[in-house]
Amino acid sequence: MLNYSTSEENYIKAIFHLQKDGTVTTNELSAELQTRPASVTDMMKKLKTKKLVHYKAYRGFRLTAEGTRVALLIIRRHRLWEFFLAEKLKFNWDEVHEVAEDLEHVGSKKLIDKLDEFLDFPRFDPHGDPIPDSNGKIENTRQVCLTDVPINKPGVVGHVSDQSSEMLELLGHKKIGIGTRLEVKKKFSFDQSMEIKVRQQPPTHISWELAKNIFVKYEN
Amino acid sequence: MLNYSTSEENYIKAIFHLQKDGTVTTNELSAELQTRPASVTDMMKKLKTKKLVHYKAYRGFRLTAEGTRVALLIIRRHRLWEFFLAEKLKFNWDEVHEVAEDLEHVGSKKLIDKLDEFLDFPRFDPHGDPIPDSNGKIENTRQVCLTDVPINKPGVVGHVSDQSSEMLELLGHKKIGIGTRLEVKKKFSFDQSMEIKVRQQPPTHISWELAKNIFVKYEN
DNA sequence: AAAATTTTTTAGGTTTGTCTAAAAATAATT
DNA sequence: AATTATTTTTAGACAAACCTAAAAAATTTT
Numbered sequence A, B: 001m002l003n004y005s006t007s008e009e010n011y012i013k014a015i016f017h018l019q020k021d022g023t024v025t026t027n028e029l030s031a032e033l034q035t036r037p038a039s040v041t042d043m044m045k046k047l048k049t050k051k052l053v054h055y056k057a058y059r060g061f062r063l064t065a066e067g068t069r070v071a072l073l074i075i076r077r078h079r080l081w082e083f084f085l086a087e088k089l090k091f092n093w094d095e096v097h098e099v100a101e102d103l104e105h106v107g108s109k110k111l112i113d114k115l116d117e118f119l120d121f122p123r124f125d126p127h128g129d130p131i132p133d134s135n136g137k138i139e140n141t142r143q144v145c146l147t148d149v150p151i152n153k154p155g156v157v158g159h160v161s162d163q164s165s166e167m168l169e170l171l172g173h174k175k176i177g178i179g180t181r182l183e184v185k186k187k188f189s190f191d192q193s194m195e196i197k198v199r200q201q202p203p204t205h206i207s208w209e210l211a212k213n214i215f216v217k218y219e220n
Numbered sequence C: 001a002a003a004a005t006t007t008t009t010t011a012g013g014t015t016t017g018t019c020t021a022a023a024a025a026t027a028a029t030t
Numbered sequence D: 001a002a003t004t005a006t007t008t009t010t011a012g013a014c015a016a017a018c019c020t021a022a023a024a025a026a027t028t029t030t
Helices: A006-018 A026-033 A037-049 A065-087 A096-103 A109-118 A165-173 B006-018 B026-033 B037-049 B065-087 B096-103 B109-118 B165-173
Strands: A053-055 A061-063 A155-160 A181-187 A194-198 A204-206 A214-217 B053-055 B061-063 B155-160 B181-187 B194-198 B204-206 B214-217
Touching: A006 A026, A006 A037, A006 A061, A006 A065, A026 A037, A037 A053, A037 A061, A061 A065, A065 A096, A065 A109, B006 B026, B006 B037, B006 B061, B006 B065, B026 B037, B037 B053, B037 B061, B061 B065, B065 B096, B065 B109
Parallel strands: none
Antiparallel strands: A053 A061, A155 A181, A155 A214, A181 A194, A194 A204, B053 B061, B155 B181, B155 B214, B181 B194, B194 B204
């Protein structure tokens, strides 16, 4: 189990996030990381010798299998800390990312695995992104907040972020749970409430507060 | 609120720990931090320009008031994380220090204050050392585990690390609580149990398991 | 396909924090 | 008090990670 510097980890993570569509370019990375292109080239040479990226001058880069493995471990740390910050320390949803940027580089595997256990093995971070398990396995379908799902696109509930009994009562009443297949039929801009349709149920109306806590996966 | 590098913080913390008896020397610091004396001199020059240490060439160094303030904030972070690791993540007593060495440099004041609140404002870390509050105020008397208190040295109970109702029941029965003045009369090596004396009570016998959870302060 | 533009890389610096080896200051010994 | 030993500092280097400015390669436009 090798150990990488904070900078190396930041580059690896950024490549992982950017490479969804093919190879990543020097300028893309330099924009993402707020550094100069020349610095990116320097680092890519280094990561190449460490066999973490595929890289040929002027041709962009992609993570190797090993680079991907490392990226997933960093993302695991990041998202577990985010979950901890939101769930236990009561940080706001939108404040956790920045703090987790620092915590994610504290590396001991034992620490992270114990944190995971303490948090009861959460599968999604506060933004609905999946948390890789201790082997780096990650759910490949991204979860999207119901407020961001396009009209008439069927999805399956994968995660609800608030687990309060009040909310669960409401969800039970609406016959919505993890695995429920549903579709957004109409959104009302007045209060951002929406009408949704669950199979074999009549259409029903839910508030923005509730939708905010429901995450669905769908094929794209 | 200025921000210091991990190296700077490690030097500041080390000086704080070493300076209990007068000024700290270059060799003492280099031994503590596992670096070469020349590196210490370099850093002391830097910390001097930042007004964190008093320093005259060849004459050793001491923290300034500001340096002490910074040291206490670092120690606060360190000990809160230690407490978290032991109490919440169930790390062993002797494993927490190393991990906290990394976490202590993650600096956001908000994070640390929220962690403090989450932990319910603990006053002592798992080793019985006091945790500075968010203003850097620290209890000046060190707490020592009852198992480490010398025979016949009177001390006052300052802290019990296990708060289970089972243990509190036992303590209540023995008339021991925070603030109780007591003295270890005899230690039995067979099972490490001990006979103790509480004022206005007959001598009583307690197990090693119980003693392990009682921390006392005493003058030295 | 040549010229112009954009992207990427190279070449050479800077800062932080470390190092070694040698010099200077202090302390200990005779 | 002079010599010896120890401690500390200076001088000069090095690696990591960044930078600027110029050169080279790739891409786009004409």
